Structures are given as structure tokens and as C-alpha cells.
Amino acid sequence: MISLANSAARRSLRTVSQVRTLSSGIDIDVDHYSSGWNIDDIGEFTAKTGKYQIKTFNKISEKGLARFKPEKFEIMGSDWDSSNANAILLRSHKLQESEIDVSVRAIARCGAGTNNVPVARCSELGIPVFNTPGANANAVKELVLCGMLLGSRRIVDGVNHMKDLGAQGLAKERVEKDKSMFGGQEIKGKTLAVIGLGHIGASTARDAAALGMDIVGYDPGLSIDSALKLPNEITLTDSIASAVSNADYISINIPYIKGENGTHGIIGKDVISSFKPNAVLLNFARGELVDSEAMKEFLDNGDGRYVSDFPDDLLWDHKNAVVLPHLGASTEEAEDAAAAMAADTISDYLQTGTIVNSVNFPAVSLPARPDGAIRMSVINKNQPGVLASITDVFAKAKLNIVQQINQSRGDVAYNVLDIDPTANHEAFSMKDLQKELTMTDGVLSSRVVFGTPGCGYARNIDGQYWV
Numbered sequence: 001m002i003s004l005a006n007s008a009a010r011r012s013l014r015t016v017s018q019v020r021t022l023s024s025g026i027d028i029d030v031d032h033y034s035s036g037w038n039i040d041d042i043g044e045f046t047a048k049t050g051k052y053q054i055k056t057f058n059k060i061s062e063k064g065l066a067r068f069k070p071e072k073f074e075i076m077g078s079d080w081d082s083s084n085a086n087a088i089l090l091r092s093h094k095l096q097e098s099e100i101d102v103s104v105r106a107i108a109r110c111g112a113g114t115n116n117v118p119v120a121r122c123s124e125l126g127i128p129v130f131n132t133p134g135a136n137a138n139a140v141k142e143l144v145l146c147g148m149l150l151g152s153r154r155i156v157d158g159v160n161h162m163k164d165l166g167a168q169g170l171a172k173e174r175v176e177k178d179k180s181m182f183g184g185q186e187i188k189g190k191t192l193a194v195i196g197l198g199h200i201g202a203s204t205a206r207d208a209a210a211l212g213m214d215i216v217g218y219d220p221g222l223s224i225d226s227a228l229k230l231p232n233e234i235t236l237t238d239s240i241a242s243a244v245s246n247a248d249y250i251s252i253n254i255p256y257i258k259g260e261n262g263t264h265g266i267i268g269k270d271v272i273s274s275f276k277p278n279a280v281l282l283n284f285a286r287g288e289l290v291d292s293e294a295m296k297e298f299l300d301n302g303d304g305r306y307v308s309d310f311p312d313d314l315l316w317d318h319k320n321a322v323v324l325p326h327l328g329a330s331t332e333e334a335e336d337a338a339a340a341m342a343a344d345t346i347s348d349y350l351q352t353g354t355i356v357n358s359v360n361f362p363a364v365s366l367p368a369r370p371d372g373a374i375r376m377s378v379i380n381k382n383q384p385g386v387l388a389s390i391t392d393v394f395a396k397a398k399l400n401i402v403q404q405i406n407q408s409r410g411d412v413a414y415n416v417l418d419i420d421p422t423a424n425h426e427a428f429s430m431k432d433l434q435k436e437l438t439m440t441d442g443v444l445s446s447r448v449v450f451g452t453p454g455c456g457y458a459r460n461i462d463g464q465y466w467v
């Protein structure tokens with residue numbers, strides 16, 4: 001539970017507060033934006049030093065962390081007393097609410113799933129949670145391509161046979177003679193059906209086409225980004241059954257979703273009955289997508305294959321199955337790519353207010369802050385009237401909003417606003433403005449996305465003001 005009584009956090013925040021005297025003779029409390037300051041001060045204000053503090057859990061790839069510019073970001077490991085953390089970066093650590101300090105503005109998971117983060121609670125607290133969709137897509141796609149070859153050539157059986165022969169001292173003697181036991185087929189000229197044309201499916205389709213395969217695809221939710229990656233020659237179908245009916249290989253690349261209208265057992269008896277008798281099913285998505293009993297029956301009765309990186313109690317030792325450990329995303333490059341994407345997302349959010357790849361906040365991007373403007377962001381409950389109250393605070397301070405964006409998702413709404421302070425020629429109190437804004441009914445937090453890194457964050461925690 002985040003608490004205002006987090007005295008360690010408050011104490012250490014005070015220690016980073018710096019009071020500077022500007023050339024105009026006005027004192028500015030950098031942390032709290034106290035005092036009146038006007039447009040003339042902005043240049044000097046942005047020159048103040050400070051760093052965003054990023055707390056990491058788990059070992060995060062160095063290549064990823066290197067994306068944080070050292071002059072603006074400080075990386076702190078999990079043994080660090082995180083009371084000043086501005087953002088959290090993690091992999092599989094199960095994040096407890098008590099580890100989310102009151103100073104945390106954002107959390108990023110290096111990976112696709114966010115089950116280890118209390119996302120619903122973060123939404124209530126107004127904290128965006130980010131993930132890294134597609135960062136491991138190349139790693140998985142390469143294993144799918146490898147899976148096609150494993151499913152075509154009895155490579156695993158051949159390797160095991162060689163080991164047995166070698167152990168008996170017969171390797172050289174039998175190596176040529178026994179090769180007829182492990183014949184296979186080529187993938188060139190064969191048909192691959194790709195079910196789910198997202199990050200992994202679209203690149204699998206593209207690269208398989210480059211290997212000379214004919215591609216059939218099915219994805220009722222195909223995105224424009226993915227469509228642009230598809231090979232020119234692809235046949236799109238309107239059902240899984242029609243996609244698989246003439247396919248030699250079938251790659252399933254869809255999410256596992258439990259419950260009604262979900263994808264549990266989506267490759268079941270009905271779909272499998274449309275397979276060619278020697279079809280190869282590649283499942284590098286989730287074990288639960290495939291009905292194991294129906295698949296076993298198919299493997300028992302024909303010359304089809306099942307290749308997967310998900311354990312399966314019924315299929316793991318079937319002679320026509322190749323079941324690997326869950327290796328799809330296990331490459332150095334995938335870890336680097338996920339950490340780099342998470343670092344870029346956090347750094348962009350902290351420095352510009354932009355939101356991409358959030359699992360609980362809307363995607364929001366405002367063009368670059370015009371010179372001389374002050375950028376602020378506000379997170380509020382998605383309730384009628386709050387937006388009007390927010391803009392009213394600026395209107396009362398005679399501050400013109402030059403550009404603004406407001407988007408909502410579920411129970412939260414997010415605003416980014418650029419304010420032109422020149423409309424008001426009098427010095428105004430940023431501290432008072434931020435307090436009024438933050439304590440507006442329905443507002444959860446506000447941020448001055450401008451100036452000294454790490455400063456300018458204020459929260460409304462159950463009616464109490466926290467800076």
C-alpha cells in the first residue's frame with residue numbers, strides 16, 4: 001500500500017530538492033516549482049541538472065540499459081533503497097504493491113506478459129504499465145522456421161540414432177547404411193498456413209515465402225502494421241479450417257485466451273479433421289491452444305507431425321512429435337531487444353509524456369513541445385467533467401494551452417498539454433498551479449514534463465497532496 005507516511009521516501013526526496021537563484025533574482029525550488037517564475041526563466045530552468053532514477057529488478061540486458069542516456073538517467077539495482085525511483089524496469093520479478101514507491105511514475109516489463117505486475121492496482125493509482133510486444137518475435141520466428149525443418153527431416157531421430165551408434169562404436173560403419181531411415185521432404189514449394197498474423201506470424205509468413213513456400217493466412221484482427229510485413233503472395237482465408245485444409249505446414253501464432261470465446265483448444269478435433277494426413281503442426285504459441293487428445297489421435301493415425309516448445313503430457317514422447325523446452329524467446333538478442341524497447345518506452349514517457357505499448361493506459365503522443373512552452377501531463381479518473389475542470393485551472397491562471405491531447409482507456413484518462421506562459425505577463429506560481437491541478441476532483445497525478453529530470457511530479461492520494 002502506498003502511504004504518505006513513507007517517511008524514508010519523503011526524507012530522501014527533500015534531500016534532492018535544490019533551491020536555485022535565477023538571473024532574474026527569483027528563487028526556484030526545483031523540486032516543487034515554488035515561487036513565481038515566468039517565461040524568461042525557462043531557459044535557465046531547463047539547464048538545471050538532475051537525473052531520472054530507474055529502479056531495476058532482475059538482471060536487465062546491458063544493451064537495453066545502455067539506451068538510457070547517462071546524463072539524464074541513473075540506474076539502480078534491486079538492492080537499492082528505491083524511495084526515489086521514478087520508474088521501474090523488470091523482467092519476471094513478482095512486483096508487490098509495497099515495492100511501488102510513491103515517486104514511481106511508470107513501470108515497464110521487458111517481455112510481453114504483465115502477470116507479475118499488479119496492473120489493476122496500478123491503474124487505480126494512475127501508473128502506466130508498459131510491455132514490449134514483438135521484441136522477441138524474431139527469436140520465435142526463427143524457431144518456427146527451425147521447427148518446420150525438424151518436422152520435415154527426422155533430424156532429432158537421426159541425431160539420437162547417431163548417439164546410440166557412437167556409444168556402440170558403430171557410428172562410422174553404419175552412418176551411410178542407416179540414413180534411409182531418416183528421409184524427409186523439403187519445404188520449398190510446400191504450403192504453409194499461418195494462423196495469427198501478428199508480430200511472429202507476419203514475419204514467419206514473409207520469411208517462409210522467401211524460402212519458396214506458398215503462404216495461406218488467417219487473422220480476423222490483422223493490423224495495418226502486420227499487413228505491411230506480409231509477403232506479396234499470400235492467400236487470406238476467412239476461417240482456420242479453410243486455411244489449414246491444403247496446408248503441408250501449419251503455424252499457430254495467436255494468444256491464449258481462457259473462457260468463452262477464448263482460444264483454449266482452438267486447434268481441436270474439428271480443425272484437425274481438416275488437416276492433410278501428413279500435415280506438420282507448429283505450436284510455438286501456447287500448449288493450451290491445441291487439444292492434445294485430438295492431436296495424439298491425428299499423429300497415431302497418419303504421418304503428420306507436431307512440433308512445439310510447450311510441454312505436453314500426452315505428446316512429449318510421441319514418435320511423430322518434437323517437443324522442446326519453452327525456448328521460443330530464449331535468445332540474447334530477444335532479451336536485448338525487450339530491454340531496449342522497455343528502456344525507450346520509459347525514457348520517452350518520462351521525457352515527453354508519450355505513451356506506447358501500455359497495457360492499462362491509452363496510446364498518446366503529442367507533437368514536440370514548441371519553444372518556450374511548458375509541457376504538463378495529467379492523469380485522471382475517466383469521469384465526466386474532469387477534463388473541463390483541468391482546462392479551467394489553466395484558464396484561471398491566464399495560461400494559453402497551445403496543444404493538447406486527451407485519451408481514455410477503461411477507468412483512466414491521460415492528458416498532455418503544452419502551455420504558453422507568455423499570454424500571462426505576470427509571474428505565476430507553478431507550485432500553486434500544480435497543486436490546484438493535482439487536487440482537482442478526479443485527478444490522480446500531474447507532472448511537469450519539462451525541466452529538471454526527476455522533478456515535477458505531484459499526486460493526489462485519496463485527497464492528500466504529495467510532491
Ligand SMILES: NC(=O)c1ccc[n+]([C@@H]2O[C@H](COP(=O)([O-])OP(=O)(O)OC[C@H]3O[C@@H](n4cnc5c(N)ncnc54)[C@H](O)[C@@H]3O)[C@@H](O)[C@H]2O)c1
Nearest residue numbers: 196197198199200201218219221253254255284285328329
Ligand atoms: N514460444 C515462445 O517462447 C513465445 C514467445 C513469444 C510469444 N509467444 C506466443 O506467440 C503468440 C503470438 O505472439 P505475437 O507477438 O505474434 O502476438 P501479436 O499480438 O503480435 O499477434 C497475435 C495475432 O493473433 C491474431 N489472433 C488473435 N486471435 C486469433 C484467432 N482466434 N485466430 C486467428 N488470429 C488470431 C491477432 O489478431 C494478432 O494479429 C503470443 O500470444 C504468445 O502466446 C510464444
